[in-house]
Amino acid sequence: MFDKLDKIKPVYDWVYKVILVVCKLLLIADILITTLSVLGRYVPFIPDPSWSEEVVLTLMSYMAVLSAALAIRRGAHIKMTAFDRYLPKGALKVLDLLADLMVLAFAVIMLVVGTDYASTIGSKGTYVSMPSVSRIWMYLPVPVAGAAMILFELETIYAHIKSIVLKTEYMAGAVEDKNDEVNEALKKAAQEDARRAGKDGDKK
Numbered sequence: 001m002f003d004k005l006d007k008i009k010p011v012y013d014w015v016y017k018v019i020l021v022v023c024k025l026l027l028i029a030d031i032l033i034t035t036l037s038v039l040g041r042y043v044p045f046i047p048d049p050s051w052s053e054e055v056v057l058t059l060m061s062y063m064a065v066l067s068a069a070l071a072i073r074r075g076a077h078i079k080m081t082a083f084d085r086y087l088p089k090g091a092l093k094v095l096d097l098l099a100d101l102m103v104l105a106f107a108v109i110m111l112v113v114g115t116d117y118a119s120t121i122g123s124k125g126t127y128v129s130m131p132s133v134s135r136i137w138m139y140l141p142v143p144v145a146g147a148a149m150i151l152f153e154l155e156t157i158y159a160h161i162k163s164i165v166l167k168t169e170y171m172a173g174a175v176e177d178k179n180d181e182v183n184e185a186l187k188k189a190a191q192e193d194a195r196r197a198g199k200d201g202d203k204k
Contacts, residue, residue, distance in 0.1 A: 005158065012155050016073055019066055019148060026063040030056050051129040060136050065145030071104065073152040090164070097160040104153040110146030118143060 033052050035107050040048025079099075084092055122139035126132070 009155075012073070012152070014149065015019070015069045015148075016070065019070055023063050023066050023070070024064075030059050033059075051127070054127050054129050054138075061138065061141040062144070065141045065146060069148035069152055072149055072156060073174035075156075081127060081150060091158055093164050097157065097164070100153055100157050101161060104157065107146045107153055111143050111150060112146075114139065114146055115143075144185075151194030 014113035033049075033056050036046065037048055037052035037056075040046045068077075076080035087095070118136050122135060122136035125139075127135060
């Protein structure tokens with residue numbers, strides 16, 4: 001069963017990369033618009049668009065919540081690990097699974113409530129600087145991020161269940177896909193450091 005489900009992993013890898021590229025593009029757009037706005041205040045021939053602040057805030061909203069979804073797959077969210085060393089591995093896996101189930105519930109709330117807000121409050125207003133643009137775009141990041149979080153949480157929960165059933169170590173989806181060349185370079189660097197340390201010890 002796990003072998004069949006593992007075949008879906010490339011789809012998750014592709015979605016992860018797409019969202020990562022989108023976040024990078026949003027960051028670049030934020031930097032460019034902010035730079036244009038700042039320069040426009042001090043350089044006469046450079047325009048200072050009135051819509052810059054609202055657009056930058058909207059793009060930042062998308063980038064922030066989508067980045068949070070990416071962090072779920074990488075297992076990069078802040079967590080308390082002070083008692084992890086004192087707990088049995090089995091209990092720790094169960095607690096991690098419970099935590100991810102709670103995050104999944106929160107993501108569902110984001111999707112449902114966020115969609116409701118975007119389709120009601122958001123659709124009734126417009127941007128102050130752009131009266132022709134619906135304010136729905138400002139509320140849309142919440143349900144979009146909720147959908148992305150649900151997607152990655154399902155993969156994470158599956159990985160937890162797999163590690164519990166097969167009694168293996170849990171690895172976050174994106175962490176398993178580390179670049180082989182980078183790993184090889186790190187190994188060589190560590191071996192070189194160990195070799196130099198050995199030589200220094202011999203000299204002493």
